[in-house]
Amino acid sequence: MSQRIVPLKTYVLVFVSLIGLTLLTTGVAFLDLGPFNTVVALVIAFCKMLLVILFFMHLRHSSGLTRIVLLAGFFWLALLVTLTMTDYRTRTWTPAPDSWSTTAPPTHP
Amino acid sequence: MPDAHAEHAQTESSGLAHQFEDLAQQHDADTLGIWIFLVTEIMFFGGLFAAYAILRWLYFAAFEGGSHILDIRLGAINTVVLLGSSLTMALSVRSAQIGNRRALVLFLILTMILGGAFLGVKAYEYRQKFVEHVVPSLDWAPEGEVLARLAPGGLNHAQLYFFFYFAMTGLHALHMIIGMGLLLWLVLRARKGDFTPRYFAPVEVVGLYWHFVDIVWIFLFPLLYLIGGRY
Amino acid sequence: MSTATLEPRVQAPRNYLNAEYGWKSWLFTLDHKRIALLYMVSITFFFMVGGAAAVLMRIHLIEPQGALVQPETYNKLFTLHGVIMIFFFLVPSIPTVLGNFLIPLMIGARDLAFPRLNLLSWYIYIVGGLFTLYSAIAGGVDTGWTFYTPYSSTYSNTQVTAVVVGVFINGFSSILTGLNFIVTIHKMRAPGLTWYRMPLFLWAMYATSIIMVLGTPVLAIALFLLALEHLFHVGIFSPALGGDPLLFQHLFWFYSHPTVYIMILPAMGVVSEIIACFARKRIFGYKIVGFSSVAIAVLGFLVWGHHMFVTGQSIYAGLIFSFLSFMVAIPSAIKVFNWTSTLYKGSISYEAPMLYALGFIGLFTMGGLTGMFLASLATDVHLNGTYFIVAHFHYIMVGGAVMGYLGGMHFWWPKISGRKYPNGWAALAAAIIFVGFNLTFFPQFILGYLGMPRRYAFYPAEFQVLNVMSSAGASILGVGYLIPLVYFIWSMRYGPVAEANPWGAKGLEWQTSSPPPTENFTKMPVVTEEAYAYAAEEKINRA
Numbered sequence: 017m018s019q020r021i022v023p024l025k026t027y028v029l030v031f032v033s034l035i036g037l038t039l040l041t042t043g044v045a046f047l048d049l050g051p052f053n054t055v056v057a058l059v060i061a062f063c064k065m066l067l068v069i070l071f072f073m074h075l076r077h078s079s080g081l082t083r084i085v086l087l088a089g090f091f092w093l094a095l096l097v098t099l100t101m102t103d104y105r106t107r108t109w110t111p112a113p114d115s116w117s118t119t120a121p122p123t124h125p
Numbered sequence: 126m127p128d129a130h131a132e133h134a135q136t137e138s139s140g141l142a143h144q145f146e147d148l149a150q151q152h153d154a155d156t157l158g159i160w161i162f163l164v165t166e167i168m169f170f171g172g173l174f175a176a177y178a179i180l181r182w183l184y185f186a187a188f189e190g191g192s193h194i195l196d197i198r199l200g201a202i203n204t205v206v207l208l209g210s211s212l213t214m215a216l217s218v219r220s221a222q223i224g225n226r227r228a229l230v231l232f233l234i235l236t237m238i239l240g241g242a243f244l245g246v247k248a249y250e251y252r253q254k255f256v257e258h259v260v261p262s263l264d265w266a267p268e269g270e271v272l273a274r275l276a277p278g279g280l281n282h283a284q285l286y287f288f289f290y291f292a293m294t295g296l297h298a299l300h301m302i303i304g305m306g307l308l309l310w311l312v313l314r315a316r317k318g319d320f321t322p323r324y325f326a327p328v329e330v331v332g333l334y335w336h337f338v339d340i341v342w343i344f345l346f347p348l349l350y351l352i353g354g355r356y
Numbered sequence: 357m358s359t360a361t362l363e364p365r366v367q368a369p370r371n372y373l374n375a376e377y378g379w380k381s382w383l384f385t386l387d388h389k390r391i392a393l394l395y396m397v398s399i400t401f402f403f404m405v406g407g408a409a410a411v412l413m414r415i416h417l418i419e420p421q422g423a424l425v426q427p428e429t430y431n432k433l434f435t436l437h438g439v440i441m442i443f444f445f446l447v448p449s450i451p452t453v454l455g456n457f458l459i460p461l462m463i464g465a466r467d468l469a470f471p472r473l474n475l476l477s478w479y480i481y482i483v484g485g486l487f488t489l490y491s492a493i494a495g496g497v498d499t500g501w502t503f504y505t506p507y508s509s510t511y512s513n514t515q516v517t518a519v520v521v522g523v524f525i526n527g528f529s530s531i532l533t534g535l536n537f538i539v540t541i542h543k544m545r546a547p548g549l550t551w552y553r554m555p556l557f558l559w560a561m562y563a564t565s566i567i568m569v570l571g572t573p574v575l576a577i578a579l580f581l582l583a584l585e586h587l588f589h590v591g592i593f594s595p596a597l598g599g600d601p602l603l604f605q606h607l608f609w610f611y612s613h614p615t616v617y618i619m620i621l622p623a624m625g626v627v628s629e630i631i632a633c634f635a636r637k638r639i640f641g642y643k644i645v646g647f648s649s650v651a652i653a654v655l656g657f658l659v660w661g662h663h664m665f666v667t668g669q670s671i672y673a674g675l676i677f678s679f680l681s682f683m684v685a686i687p688s689a690i691k692v693f694n695w696t697s698t699l700y701k702g703s704i705s706y707e708a709p710m711l712y713a714l715g716f717i718g719l720f721t722m723g724g725l726t727g728m729f730l731a732s733l734a735t736d737v738h739l740n741g742t743y744f745i746v747a748h749f750h751y752i753m754v755g756g757a758v759m760g761y762l763g764g765m766h767f768w769w770p771k772i773s774g775r776k777y778p779n780g781w782a783a784l785a786a787a788i789i790f791v792g793f794n795l796t797f798f799p800q801f802i803l804g805y806l807g808m809p810r811r812y813a814f815y816p817a818e819f820q821v822l823n824v825m826s827s828a829g830a831s832i833l834g835v836g837y838l839i840p841l842v843y844f845i846w847s848m849r850y851g852p853v854a855e856a857n858p859w860g861a862k863g864l865e866w867q868t869s870s871p872p873p874t875e876n877f878t879k880m881p882v883v884t885e886e887a888y889a890y891a892a893e894e895k896i897n898r899a
Contacts, residue, residue, distance in 0.1 A: 021222050022215075031212040035205055038346075042201045045351040053354035057347035064343045072215040073336045079153075081542065082160050089164035092570045093171035095657060097178060100606045103661065103673040104179055110671055144460075144467040144544070154469045154543045161535045165573045172577035172607050179603060180592055262588040281597040284590060292584060 020077045030071045037064050140324040148323055155326040156333075163337045166300075170341055173296065177289050177348065184285065185352075187278030191286035192352035194259060194271055196250065200350040203246050204342065210239035211339045218332045221315075221325035229328070230315045236335065237308045240301055247298055254287070261288045290349055297345060300338045307331045371774065371871040386471035387874055392457035393772075394478050399445050399453065400841070402485060406440035409433045411834065414796075414827040420817045430813035431498035432514070438501025443523050444485050446757055447615060450622035451533055451568075452477070454764045455561050457772060459537060461865035461872060462555055464546025464881040469539040470532075477532045484526030491518035500811060502612070505593035505604040509585040516586050524579045527572045530618075534568030537561055546864070548883035555863050555887050556632075556645055560625025563649035567614045567621075567656065575611035578604060602667055609660035617656040619753060620720070621649055623760020624691055627713045630767050631695050633861040634710040635702025638888035641694045648687035655684040665736045674733055681731035688724055692717060707859070708782035712763030715790050719755025723748055726801065744804025750797045762789070762840065770854035774871040775847040781839060789836035795829025862888050 041060040049056065070076045075083060145151040181188045217232035258266040259275075261284045267275050275283040311331055314320065320328060372389045375381075382390060413433050416424035425433065456474065460467050468474050491497055497519045499508040508516050541562050545554070582604065585591025592599040632639050639645055661669060661677030695717055704710070726748040729735045739745065770776050799822040804810075808819050815823065857866040862885075868877050 021219060024216070024219070027212060027215050027219070031208065034208045034211075038201060038204050038208065041347055041351065042197065045197065045347075045354065048354040050354065053351070057351050061344050061347050065340050068211060068336050068340055068343070072211050073333055078156075081157065085157070085160050085164055088570070089167040092164075092657065093167055093175070096168075096171060096574065096610055097175045099658065099661070099673070099676070100175060100179065100603075100610075101182075102676060103602070103606065103670045104182065106670040106672040107668075142471075144465060144469065144471060150543060154539050157542060158470060158535060158539045161538055161569055162531075165531050165535070165569055168570055169573035169577050172574040172610075173581070176577075176581065176592060176603055176607065180599070183600075184598060262590040265590075279598070284597050285592055285599060288584075288590060288592060292581065296580075 020074075022071065022074070022077075026071060030067050034064055034067055037067075139321075140319070152326050155330055159330045159333050163333060166337060170296070173289075173293055174344070174348075177293065180285055180289070181352070184278065184282035187275070187282030188286045189353035190275045190278040191259075191283050191290070192350060193274055194257065195290070195350050196253070197350050199246055199250055200346050203243050204346045206239050206243050206246070207339050207342050210236045210243070211336050213239060214332050214335045217311075218325070218328050221320050221328045222322060224322045226315065226318060226320070229320065230312060233308055233312045233315060233328075237305055237312070240305050240308070244298060244301055244305075247294065251291075254291075259283075259287050261291070293345055293349065297338065297341050300341070304331070304335050304338055307334065369869065370873060371869060372874045373774070373871050375874045384475075386467070386475060388456050388460055388468050388471065388474055389772075389872065389874075391471075391474050391478055392453050392455075395448060395452040395456065395481070398478070398482065398485070399449050402440050402444040405489070406437050406445055407834065407837070409437035409440070410830065413437065414830040416813065417815070417823045418820075418827050420815050420820050420823075422813045425813070427813040428498060429496075431500075431811070432492075432496030434811055435497045435500050435519075436492050439488060439497070439519060439523065441753075442501060442615070442619075443526050444481075444488065446619040446753055447530060448481060448533075449619075449757070449761045450626060450764060451537070451561065451564060451618075452481075454557075454626065454761075454768065455533075455537060455564075455622065458768065458865055459540055459558065459561060460544075461771075461868065461876055462558055462863060463541065463544060463549060464864050464877065464883065465540065465544040466875050466877075466880075468536050469544060470536050473532050473536055477529045477536070480532070481526055481529040484522045484524075484529065487522030487525060488519055489522075491515035491522060494518065502608065503579075503582060503604075505582065505585070505601045506595065509582055509591060509604075510589070510594050510596070517583055520579045520583045520586070524576055524583070527576045527579075530568045530572045534565035534572075537565040538569065541565075546881050546883055549864075552643065552646075553883055553885075553887050554646075556628035556639060556642070556649075557622075557625035559646040559649045560621045560628070563653040564618050564621045564625075566650075566653045567618050571611040571614040571618075571657065574607055575615075578607035578611070581607075602664065602669060605664050605667060606660070609663045610657070613660040613663065614653070614656045616749070616752070617652050619757045620760075621652060623716065623757045623764075624649065624688075626760045626764035626767070627695065627716050628691075629861075629863070630709045630713040630763055631698050632888040632890070633767070633859050634707060634713070635699050635704050636890045637698050637702040638886070638890060639694060640697035640700075641690075642887065645691055645694050648690045651687040652684065655680065655687065659684055659731075662731055662736070665733055666740050671733075678731055678733050682728070685724060685728065685731070688720075692721055692724075706783075707766075708777075708779055708786055709763045709767035709859075711783060711786040712759045712766060715786065716756055716759045716763065719751055719759065719793070723751030723755055726751065739804060741809055742804035743800040743808045743810055746810050747797045747800035747804060750800070754797070755793055759789075762786075765840070765844070767859070768865075769844065769847070770858045771865060771870045771872070773844075773848055773851075774854050774869075775851035776854050776858060777840075777843045777847040777851055781843050785836050785839035785843075788832060788839065792829050792832030792834070792836050796826050796833055797829070799823070799825045799829075862890060 037060050041057055044056050044060075045053065047053075069086070075086065139148065141148055141151060145154065213232045213235040217229050217236060220226075220228035220232055254260050255264050257271050258264050258268065259271060265284060267280070267283075308331065311328055314327065372387055382394065385391060385394075412424060413430065416422050416430060416433075422430065456468070494515050497512075497514045497516055499512050499514070499516060503516070503520065541558060581591065582593065585593055590597065593601055593604040595601070628639050628645060659677055659681040661673055662681045665674050665678075726744070729739060730745065730748060766777070766782055803819055803822050803826075806819065808815050854870040856869050858870070859866075864881055864883070867881060
């Protein structure tokens with residue numbers, strides 16, 4: 017039972033950090049960092065998520081079971097994304113045979 | 126058995142359900158239950174995010190073009206509003222923990238107001254999409270400036286981007302509306318004095334749900350509004 | 357002892373069945389045991405609907421050109437059969453009937469963690485079922501239970517939205533049930549009941565619940581997106597705008613492969629309980645069997661691409677999925693070895709539950725081994741889309757899961773109803789089912805290997821003999837299924853009254869009366885011994 021009462025100051029500090037990170041990510045969007053725009057945006061979002069989970073959702077003071085449950089959720093999502101991506105990423109490794117060109121109709125044996 | 130009956134009557138008023146031995150066990154079970162439910166929501170939204178990731182990887186230019194049609198200021202404002210509602214929600218749980226009924230009701234109502242503000246801005250944004258004619262299937266006829274932004278990535282693929290825009294923010298908004306209903310339920314119960322420092326699990330449970338919905342938006346904002354780096 | 361005479365009317369002691377009367381006491385109950393019976397009636401109904409579709413299909417396939425229906429109707433029949441049997445019978449069956457009934461009893465609790473959620477799960481199931489029945493009545497669906505796009509999303513003009521909504525809603529029933537079970541097993545075990553003292557049925561239900569909770573939401577989003585695409589004619593699953601049909605398949609099979617483990621793990625849990633009781637022995641390698649359930653649940657999420665080997669999926673992804681599919685067979689094989697080792701030097705008796713359990717082991721092994729041909733890329737190219745697949749999964753789902761369900765019903769029926777059924781008839785029914793099942797599905801292995809495609813309303817004439825054999829087997833199987841229905845109902849009024857522990861089995865559920873009181877135990881139990889603490893010399897007493 018999370019009877020630990022988090023001080024008001026902590027909540028306000030976390031909130032201010034969250035706003036700061038929001039302003040940061042919005043500002044960075046106006047810079048041209050190439051592919052790193054995505055990386056920076058996701059890293060900032062991840063940090064914001066951590067703040068909400070640890071402090072607003074009390075995961076800092078929660079049981080090990082709760083943490084494992086949450087980690088399992090993220091891990092399973094990672095499985096979905098990763099294994100699906102292996103399909104999309106490697107499909108072009110075996111391109112269609114040359115005989116399947118669109119200009120010449122296929123000759124059936 | 127008179128003793129068991131009297132005991133039962135006493136625990137009834139304290140909010141203890143019959144299948145549990147004590148309030149601590151009940152609170153443990155309730156919080157584990159909501160965390161497991163949130164994991165199912167991670168997989169639910171996660172499937173949608175996975176599909177988004179794949180199509181964005183395939184058609185990045187189209188997604189970038191579509192993203193630049195969205196109003197970044199409204200997106201940022203909404204993010205701040207929702208983060209504020211998470212703060213008030215956390216404070217309402219804290220108020221329940223220390224037994225401050227007035228503050229609990231106040232913060233719950235504040236959370237509802239901020240949630241309502243978010244939905245209001247969202248409704249305005251949706252209307253804008255109709256004005257700009259970028260609603261897939263229902264009103265897809267981009268023109269002028271909008272067309273110029275979308276054409277480089279391919280109009281067909283741009284439609285896919287907006288399909289995701291509506292599907293993801295729509296699903297998120299649906300969860301917000303459900304959350305508003307849950308908040309209203311909490312307000313009514315809190316005003317009756319249902320919650321004590323020993324029994325406030327429903328507030329905590331709804332709080333966890335609300336924070337989760339906020340986290341989904343924390344990711345939706347960069348993924349939909351901040352694609353690519355030039356404005 | 358003869359069981360055919362009318363038992364004299366005795367005032368039955370207060371139990372969950374006679375605690376309250378009236379339809380409201382059933383439809384608004386919060387008692388997990390009553391909810392289990394609500395489910396039992398519902399899934400039996402859906403089994404008959406799905407079975408009726410199968411009967412029509414097997415009659416149709418007696419002739420090469422089709423004997424009964426138009427091809428369009430045939431497509432609707434196999435779709436209905438698949439949707440109903442998987443989502444409304446197999447997935448709920450053991451968890452919602454035996455799981456709901458037994459989990460609180462086995463862990464020594466008064467009820468599940470969330471009784472109201474439990475009742476809500478049943479109502480959600482019913483609403484989902486109604487949408488699905490509506491889709492059938494309003495014209496049917498012809499996409500197959502797999503709803504592959506772009507046919508289902510763009511081209512089919514059948515009741516796709518209705519059935520997808522039905523399955524979507526039903527998914528929440530699954531999720532809430534799984535959630536309830538996980539919290540119950542974690543937080544409400546009786547004093548002394550450590551994880552390693554739990555009956556293996558609980559390990560199996562726990563692993564099943566993990567799959568329900570992690571997998572079903574992905575099916576939900578796949579169906580949600582499919583419905584959007586079907587309604588708005590624009591979407592990410594059809595090539596028209598640059599979408600990818602395989603994306604739907606990835607999301608669909610990410611759930612639908614683990615769901616086959618939702619269907620089989622509970623049956624494996626039942627088999628462990630039955631084998632231990634009727635061999636009077638602790639399950640060999642208890643911990644390994646428990647862990648293998650969890651291993652199956654985890655590994656089962658990593659293999660879904662083996663349904664997509666011939667769809668245009670990357671061959672390299674195919675390699676990974678193929679390798680992982682071989683891996684997932686290992687924990688299942690471990691269970692079979694452990695059950696067999698349990699039987700060795702056990703004091704075996706052959707009551708009806710044991711017949712089902714033994715049948716399960718044989719048929720599941722066959723189904724599992726034939727899965728190896730499908731996990732292998734090269735042979736799958738030949739066998740995919742043929743009746744070999746149909747036979748493979750029916751050996752597991754019917755020869756495995758349904759036998760497990762029936763075995764469990766026969767094992768726990770005295771506990772559930774307070775009555776015993778005639779063992780002679782039960783053994784006969786088990787034998788008829790076994791014979792009918794093999795006659796139905798073994799020819800289908802041969803048909804598939806010879807090249808007969810699945811989901812076809814007609815076939816080359818040279819396949820007729822095998823098809824007729826299969827249809828004959830199906831009629832025998834149908835008779836076999838009807839017999840237990842008759843004697844179970846008969847036993848509720850005329851069967852001999854059952855004592856608390858008619859089988860002399862270990863487990864907390866046998867330490868309370870048959871049927872149990874509403875609160876399960878008059879005195880909450882404390883566990884002091886290991887699971888399956890059968891004495892070596894003990895012989896079962898036949899009543």
